[in-house]
Amino acid sequence: MRMSAFFGKTLREEPAEAETSSHRLLLKSGMIRQVASGVYTYMPLAWRSLRKIESIIRQEMDAAGSHELRMPALHPLELWESTGRADAMGQTLFGLRDRRDRSLVMAPTHEEVVTQTVKANVHSYRDLPQILYQIQTKFRDEPRPRGGLIRVREFDMKDAYSFDADEEGLDRSYDAMVQAYRNIYRRCGLNAVMAEADSGAIGGKDSHEFLLPAESGEDLLIHCSGCDYAANAERAESVKPPLEHEEPLPLEEIHTPGMKTIEDLGVHLGIPAPKTLKAVFYACDGEVVFVTIRGDLEVNEIKLTRLLGCRELRLASPEEVEAAGLVAGSASSIGLEGIRSIADDSIRTGANFVVGANRPDYHVRNACYPRDIQPDVIADIAMAQAGHACPRCDSPLQADRAIEVGHVFKLGTFYSESLEATYLDRDGAQKPIIMGCYGIGVGRLLAAAIEQNNDEKGIVFPDAIAPYQVYLAALNVDDPEVMQAAGDLYRQLTGAGLETLFDDREESAGVKFNDADLLGLPVRVVVGPRGLRGGTVELRRRDESEGRSVELDGVADAVRSLLEGTAG
RNA sequence: CGGGGUGUAGCGCAGCGGCAGCGCGCCUGGUUUGGGACCAGGAGGUCGGCGGUUCAAAUCCGCCCACCCCGACCA
Incomplete structure (x- = not known):
């Protein structure tokens, strides 16, 4: 292509609205142009690059035995109501009405439609397994689009869905997709890390994300310096730093005027954070729950949500805290009654903690588990942190921001049961088809590639995806x-x-x-x-x-x- | 949805009651040519929108809209 006849210009000045490097470089190089928040035109350079990525994806998906098809972007709302996801997606779902006032949605993903399609075409175990995929435009009304192509509202995604007769079949399909994904990232010149991921509200036994380390990433990748353990921080486990063994001492109340945080206690009393227990109050579907965790740790709300099995988890409001009879800043679960009490297993790692006294301006020394504190449930509900030890090999863990460039998920039978997609097995028994789903955001992959490959002068394209x-x-x-x-x-x-x-x-x-x-x-x-x-x-x-x-x-x-x- | 910020030429910005400006880019002519050249001439604007105050509004006030950043949210 002769540049004298090319469409698109580079910019001399730095684009003002771009903060992340991929966003800045995509704009400055004239590859994208914004039309609305989270909505972009791909200019010819970007489009060539995206088509190369798509081509690599197609080759690897086909090689893995998957079949490409094409599903619509416009779905009837009823279909989404039938699986309960119209509610679950909430405002993220773009909706519209046709001329006869029927409600339609702009598809954010295709589990419903693909399951319906398979239901009509698969009747026997002989028709299985199948893996179907498409590269298609998705619509999600994200609360906050950001970072250029990192998080957008209209984007192209390769979404694949596997259908198997049994769990072993699902495992094979899943492994085939994982291998295809590894090939795709390698061929694109990207070192994505496969990390354990939260499997979300639908459950399912396995889920992994492919994370590309980058400063502007929205996810936190926890990975081991000594082995190949890697997990999204939402899900990562860790061995918490242990405390030295101590003999329990008698409880002792101390006056702590105005001290409401772990930091205050540290500054004024010289107590290190791990020697304290902090109390955090959550509203779990409206019910106030009391959470205790060691002072140097943070509550992992994803883990807590799974543990409690609740739909909506958020910090309790000051009114809710007060109504529950709790003293913010000086609370502890000592003598607590009438409130569900959860504790992180870090309370077992030591003794003689400083905790709240359940009255303003007082704390208590030498609180011990289980002598003084008896929570209803003890479990790992802490965020893994850099410096904690690996749950597999005990080496130090590292934490890096990363961009999610792919997600694979063992769905199980949620959709096949909701939509009655069944098959007859060898014995003539009707069973729900077992599903998996597998997604790669194409535009985000381009952005992540640029995020990971640039210098002060501009982009340094990996060979395979350069325009x-x-x-x-x-x-x-x-x-x-x-x-x-x-x-x-x-x-x-x-x-x-x-x-x-x-x-x-x-x-x-x-x-x-x-x-x-x-x-x-x-x-x-x-x-x-x-x-x-x-x-x-x-x-x-x-x-x-x-x-x-x-x-x-x-x-x-x-x-x-x-x-x-x-x-x- | 909460907090912060920004809307003036294609891009980056100044102007903040009295003629709509600067740099880059763009057009014409000329001189240049190995790391964002120079000279001369030129084109390009509902100053985000609506309303109000005023003799007079880009500028002051109100409402709205859009966009960016942080957070919440993100099957």
């Missing part, structure tokens, strides 16, 4: 020799099957070098009078600091060798 492979820059377009040589090279490169963006614009050398760096195509070829005097041009990989001189007639071969090994 073009070669940036061919002619430095002096008014010089007939230069243009002749550049034109010949353009034909040589494209003739050799190399995707080449030919910068034949009437711009200064500096502009072209800067745009080349900004766009981040893997190989840059520079044609200028200086090199031509010796019959050479300069080749340089975007991810290397040194270029090399190459004779004119060997450029295509030289470019190919620079791309080898990483080209998709």
Whole structure:
């Protein structure tokens, strides 16, 4: 493609609204343009890159035995009501009405429709297993779109669904998808980490996310420095730092005027956070629940929600706390009655904790479990933190922000039971089909790739997903020799099957070098009078600091060798 | 939904009661040409919208809308 005829321009100034690097670079390179909050036009450069990602995804999904189909984006609301997800999705679901006042939704995902489709086409164990996928536009009215393509309201997703007769079959389908996902990320040049993930309200036995470490990520990846344990912080387990063994001492009340936080106690009494127990009050579907956890730990609300089996969990309001007879800032579960009491298992790790005295401005020393504190339930409800020990191998855990670029999920029979998608087994018994689902956000993958591959000058595209492979820059377009040589090279490169963006614009050398760096195509070829005097041009990989001189007639071969090994 | 912020030319911004501005980009001509060149001339605006105050509103007041950031939320 000749840049003189290309559609789309790079920006000289930094886009004002962009904070994350991928958002900034996508805008500055002219790859995307915002239409509304969380809604973007993909310009030709971005679209080429996205199509390459899609192509890799298709190849790997097909190789895994999955079949591509295409489902609609417009669904009848009734279908979503039949599984209860119209309520569950809430306002995230985009809705509209047709001319006869029927309610439709813009599909955020396709479990319902695909299950309905399979129900009509699968009747026997002989029809199973099946894995179906599509690459299709999803609509989700996110409360807060952010970070350019990181979180948007309209986006393309590869969503796949597996259908099996039994759990073993589901495990095989799941493993096949996991392997396909690993291949996809590897081929895209990305080192995504497969991490244990929360399996959500529907349950199911396994769920994993593929996380790409990046500063602007919305998720926190907990991973082990010594083994391959990795989990989303929502779900991660850890061995909490132990305390030294102590003999229990008698309870002792202390005056603590104005001290309401663990920090206050530390500053004023010299008590380290792990030697305290803090009280947190939650409203679990409206019921106030008392939660006790060691002072150096944070409550993991996802774990707590699963433990309590509640639908909505939030911090209790001050009014609810007061109505329950609790003293915020000086509460403890000592002598607590009439309120469900949950404690993190960290209360077992030590003795002689400082806790609230259940009256204002007083705390108590030397509280011990189980002598003084008897919660109804003790479980792991703490956030794993960097520095905690790995639950598998005891090495220190690390924590890194990361972007979720894929999610795989063993669904079980929730949808097949709701929609009565059954099959007859060998014995003639009717059984619900066992499902899994598997998603990759295509645009988010592009954003994450840029997030992970850039420098102060611009994007450094992984070879396989770069919009073009070669940036061919002619430095002096008014010089007939230069243009002749550049034109010949353009034909040589494209003739050799190399995707080449030919910068034949009437711009200064500096502009072209800067745009080349900004766009981040893997190989840059520079044609200028200086090199031509010796019959050479300069080749340089975007991810290397040194270029090399190459004779004119060997450029295509030289470019190919620079791309080898990483080209998709 | 709570908190913070921003809306003025394609992009980045100044102006904050009295003629609509600057830089970049864009167009024309010329000179340049290996890391965002220079000179001259030019085009481009419902100042987010509606209403109010005023002789006079981009500017003051009110309401609304849009967008960004933090949080909540995110099967």
